[in-house]
Amino acid sequence: MYEQASHALLNEILIELKPEIGNYRLRHFYTRLGANFYAIHSLFFHLYGDRPDFKEQMINLVETLALRYIERAPHLRKSDLMRERDYNWFLSQKWVGMALYCDRFAGDLQGLRAKLHYLQELGVNMLHIMPMLDCPPDNSDGGYAVRNFCKIDPRFGTTEDVEALANSLEKSGMLLVLDVVVNHTSDEHEWAQKARKGEKKFQDYYYIFDDRRIPDEYEKSMPEIFPATSPGNFTWNEEMGKWVMTVFHSYQWDLNYRNPAVLIEMIDIILFWANKGADILRLDAVAFLWKKIGSTCQNEREAHLLLQMMKDCCQVTAPGVLFIAEAIVSPGEVTKYFGDDAINAKECEIAYNATFMSLLWDAVATKNANLLNRGVRSLPVKLERATWLNYVRCHDDIGLGFDDNDAILSGYDPFQHRRFLVDYFTGKFPGSLAKGMPFGENPKTGDARISGSLASLVGLETALENNDAGAIDSSIRTILLLHSMILSFGGIPLLYYGDAIGMLNSLEYLADPSKRDDNRWAHRSHFDWHKAEKRHQTGTVEFRIFSALKKMIALRKEIPAFADFDNRQLLAVDNINLLVFSRTDTQDSRNRVLVVGNFYVEPQPLHVGALKSAGFFQQDSMKDLNSGMYVAAENETIVIPPLSFYWLTD
Numbered sequence: 001m002y003e004q005a006s007h008a009l010l011n012e013i014l015i016e017l018k019p020e021i022g023n024y025r026l027r028h029f030y031t032r033l034g035a036n037f038y039a040i041h042s043l044f045f046h047l048y049g050d051r052p053d054f055k056e057q058m059i060n061l062v063e064t065l066a067l068r069y070i071e072r073a074p075h076l077r078k079s080d081l082m083r084e085r086d087y088n089w090f091l092s093q094k095w096v097g098m099a100l101y102c103d104r105f106a107g108d109l110q111g112l113r114a115k116l117h118y119l120q121e122l123g124v125n126m127l128h129i130m131p132m133l134d135c136p137p138d139n140s141d142g143g144y145a146v147r148n149f150c151k152i153d154p155r156f157g158t159t160e161d162v163e164a165l166a167n168s169l170e171k172s173g174m175l176l177v178l179d180v181v182v183n184h185t186s187d188e189h190e191w192a193q194k195a196r197k198g199e200k201k202f203q204d205y206y207y208i209f210d211d212r213r214i215p216d217e218y219e220k221s222m223p224e225i226f227p228a229t230s231p232g233n234f235t236w237n238e239e240m241g242k243w244v245m246t247v248f249h250s251y252q253w254d255l256n257y258r259n260p261a262v263l264i265e266m267i268d269i270i271l272f273w274a275n276k277g278a279d280i281l282r283l284d285a286v287a288f289l290w291k292k293i294g295s296t297c298q299n300e301r302e303a304h305l306l307l308q309m310m311k312d313c314c315q316v317t318a319p320g321v322l323f324i325a326e327a328i329v330s331p332g333e334v335t336k337y338f339g340d341d342a343i344n345a346k347e348c349e350i351a352y353n354a355t356f357m358s359l360l361w362d363a364v365a366t367k368n369a370n371l372l373n374r375g376v377r378s379l380p381v382k383l384e385r386a387t388w389l390n391y392v393r394c395h396d397d398i399g400l401g402f403d404d405n406d407a408i409l410s411g412y413d414p415f416q417h418r419r420f421l422v423d424y425f426t427g428k429f430p431g432s433l434a435k436g437m438p439f440g441e442n443p444k445t446g447d448a449r450i451s452g453s454l455a456s457l458v459g460l461e462t463a464l465e466n467n468d469a470g471a472i473d474s475s476i477r478t479i480l481l482l483h484s485m486i487l488s489f490g491g492i493p494l495l496y497y498g499d500a501i502g503m504l505n506s507l508e509y510l511a512d513p514s515k516r517d518d519n520r521w522a523h524r525s526h527f528d529w530h531k532a533e534k535r536h537q538t539g540t541v542e543f544r545i546f547s548a549l550k551k552m553i554a555l556r557k558e559i560p561a562f563a564d565f566d567n568r569q570l571l572a573v574d575n576i577n578l579l580v581f582s583r584t585d586t587q588d589s590r591n592r593v594l595v596v597g598n599f600y601v602e603p604q605p606l607h608v609g610a611l612k613s614a615g616f617f618q619q620d621s622m623k624d625l626n627s628g629m630y631v632a633a634e635n636e637t638i639v640i641p642p643l644s645f646y647w648l649t650d
């Protein structure tokens with residue numbers, strides 16, 4: 001948009017920029033800056049307009065964008081232009097992701113390059129490497145307490161190794177996802193160290209208070225994120241004699257985005273990693289970016305404005321780079337992280353679908369799709385050109401973040417039901433074979449979340465201990481059923497590194513004092529390459545899971561109806577154990593797939609009446625793409641085997 005006031009300012013800024021910036025061929029930069037400047041200026045003014053240094057900060061910002069553009073390598077600029085033309089590229093069903101720890105999977109970055117064949121064998125072409133930046137060894141929160149945002153921890157390698165990996169991935173048609181931890185830094189970050197030494201400039205980078213007066217006000221309405229290990233939201237710092245806001249661990253200092261310098265620093269870091277070859281950046285804990293007394297300090301409007309700023313700025317310098325919002329928030333809030341509308345207020349193109357994840361786990365425990373159906377139906381409509389990251393497990397705990405109202409409508413008391421789920425997955429509930437652990441138990445509220453690997457949570461560990469073939473079979477079926485859902489739902493499926501070979505919980509972390517109190521490490525174990533070898537041996541658990549997943553992934557890539565163009569329709573059926581939805585190819589509406597999942601442990605009937613009116617089962621049978629078999633209706637009914645799925649087509 002051309003708007004006089006902002007363009008007048010833009011012209012002034014262009015005159016005042018450092019001379020070397022004028023010397024480069026910046027045509028694309030300037031057209032993009034022109035296109036986004038109105039939005040950037042309005043947002044920046046809204047957030048910081050009352051500051052005397054507003055214009056100076058605005059110049060700093062534009063300089064940052066220009067310098068990072070100048071630095072951007074020709075092949076990355078080329079990829080920006082290609083993605084500009086093919087702007088729906090990331091909605092394709094061709095993408096399948098995996099999240100892994102570089103060290104735990106392959107030792108270091110060079111090792112990881114040598115192990116890419118494992119991902120390729122499975123069909124994975126999007127690699128999310130968990131954070132690898134320099135962190136204090138003992139207080140690292142698994143890489144999320146960053147000491148230096150531009151330095152790779154030498155244990156993993158160097159930034160050159162990241163670039164080399166990015167190049168290898170690009171050559172193989174794979175995407176690289178890296179984290180930018182935008183909400184906080186380690187207390188050992190240079191900024192925090194300077195703040196501790198009393199430098200006012202850097203104390204302004206954080207929320208720092210002389211006494212408990214303001215912290216007490218904040219805490220009246222702030223929930224606790226790690227109540228068991230890091231209760232409260234503020235930490236006393238002896239050196240400064242002041243209180244620091246630390247929403248997560250006491251060693252993670254929350255950045256203060258009321259200071260524009262912080263926003264500019266973080267945009268610079270985002271662009272730094274974009275220039276190292278990341279295709280997608282996962283922005284950690286975005287819901288927490290803005291704190292306000294009297295609120296939960298999550299999902300504040302300003303947090304969205306900051307993300308819009310980050311997006312608008314990234315589009316100027318590195319428009320091909322996408323953002324993933326890691327916002328593990330209520331279903332009603334999460335879609336807001338895509339932005340308000342596709343043109344004026346874009347935020348992140350991709351968001352974790354934590355709602356679907358928690359609903360799937362509900363279906364596993366209850367062995368029906370009651371709440372799952374309701375929750376999927378209530379998922380807010382998302383914008384065009386925005387997509388989900390669908391996952392079953394990740395490096396974090398499982399939060400039971402479905403909507404309370406949906407739980408009530410499904411006949412549950414939400415609090416009691418969450419208690420049941422925690423009991424179920426920690427194996428306390430009679431008959432449960434799950435081997436999870438409670439995470440983040442809060443005695444004040446009675447809340448808890450769940451840790452544990454996929455295989456251990458679905459009972460495989462117990463089944464193997466008991467040498468119970470039937471239970472082994474059920475747990476493998478459950479693993480495949482859950483993956484069939486994330487592969488067909490619409491969005492990018494994100495697998496977790498040990499899950500394709502059924503890795504169990506590992507208790508190794510208990511021997512490490514810096515990890516002992518955080519049981520999320522039970523599902524962050526060293527990848528067992530010896531176990532992985534068994535994927536080639538017919539009949540083994542590893543073979544059964546890996547080969548089935550590999551096949552499903554290959555199939556997904558060939559099914560255009562699985563691309564995400566908001567082309568899913570949930571079908572109401574009269575069997576509570578089933579989730580049934582259709583996916584339609586938007587290019588050719590004759591290409592449709594009917595997805596049916598049975599979460600119960602017995603075969604389940606499905607009357608084809610409702611399916612017929614939706615245009616399916618016009619003949620007596622449909623083909624299940626996964627097994628290649630025809631599924632025939634008998635007496636107007638098809639039968640879905642226990643803990644199984646169909647991908648049906650005409």
Ligand code: OTU
Pocket residue numbers: 141142144145181225248284285286287326327328395396397399449
């Ligand atoms: C994220 O987590 C990371 O994924 C965690 O590994 C980090 O510990 C945390 O940030 C701090 O950096 O912020 O928006 O239920 O889901 O802490 C949600 C706990 C987050 C996590 C939550 C999450």
